[in-house]
Amino acid sequence: MVNSIFLSVLRTKMEDFLLYSPCTILALLVPLYLYLLTRKPKFNKIKLPPGNLGWPVLGENVDFASGGPRKFIEERMSKYSSQVFKTSFMGEKVAVFCGPAGNKFLFSNEDKAVTSWLPRSMRKALLFPSYVDAPLKEVGALQHSFLHEILKPEALKKYIPVMDAMARKHLDAEWSRFQEVKVYHLAKNYTFALACRLFLNIEDPEHVKRLSDPFARVMNGLFSIPLDFPGTAYNGAIKGGNKVREELLKIVTNRKKELLEDESSAGRDLLSRMILVKDEDGKLxxxxEICNNIVGLLVASFDTTSCAVTFVLKNLLELPHIYEKVYQEIMEIAKSKGPDDILSWEDIQKMTYSWNVGRESLRLTPPAQGSFREAKTDFDYAGFTIPKGWKTFWSVYSTHRNPKHFANPDVFDPSRFEGSGPAPFTFIPFGGGPKMCPGKEYARLEILVFMYNVVTRFKMHKLIPDEKIVNLASPTPVNGLPVLLQRRNA
Structure with a gap:
């Protein structure tokens, strides 16, 4: 504050200063000098992590976006520190924690040294205006333990028949009638429609479209430069978010009215259960608040799961020996079932190799790059001080492709996940600790059900052998991964 006052005076009143006597000038400058002098020793006591804060305001956003997250993380780990380095994103000073030890520290210190944080620009696009500046704990009023409860394997078993039936319906309507399809775009259609069905009990395609169209605008602009002017991607995200919340509010209000009149339908979807859950004080x-939580679930199902499905299929297309093993495992299950039999929980449990393929795909091409936290207080790590208010970040790329933790890290090798699998805190596509993604098991089921249905129905061939992958909200094939389809019973 003192600095800004003096700089303002010096800049706007320079001509007046020229008229002052030397004593007057000295009287004005001495307090500033003493102020800076008294602060300097305190500043020097703090040993910040090595690194570069980049440009004012922009920080190192441009380097992160242009080079991609893997290059950004690996270069700075090599140049500054393999444990923790500083940078700046979105106007925030950030300490990037690296390696299994860094991951473990952040995952183990949730709500102790660090707490959840989300950039204000993202909050503005996703949340109701009255929640934009609220603590994340108030925004996420739905307790994390409740999400884990309703998304744990036992609770998800009943979703498998719905997932299977919808996958069949989707492939019949949007794949089987065509010779060429774009996997990424269709995977998004499927994962979002499935989320609407399981979370909201919405099946009507037109109703789904009223949510998916504005939601696509949100995701397209969510990670763009936050300039809220007409025509910008971020402005589109703001408008899309308003439309999504408006539509969700209608759904929630109507469903709440139904449930208060008749609670017998409470178990039909996640929204119904969410409406009736009470906090520690017994309040609904x-x-x-419900809409905010539904938006969070839709973000995950719209982008990260569809990305995971896309790259699993991409790897199967590119690696015939891997595809053949998956095909053999899946066909063993298919042979034991009639043509109209729905997949069961027991069938999913038999797909062990297929899930190892899924996990290896998540290691090499993780849909989520990492996550931010905020330092609740000054704390020390690896000999450096992280000041209160700084943001922290963990990244999958400090371990997933690191030869210290995965031999031949760029080779696709599902056997890494046999036996005890990778060392703790090295494979982290879903995060870890109390804030580990509660949708981990949901994603596993969705990936395996979709794999099963695609592999049993089609042979596929890539149409663009060296299609470029860009990093938007998630890794994205620039042409949508177009493939040539051949039906197996043709």
Missing amino acids: MNEM
């Missing part, structure tokens, strides 16, 4: 969530 209000409609906006």
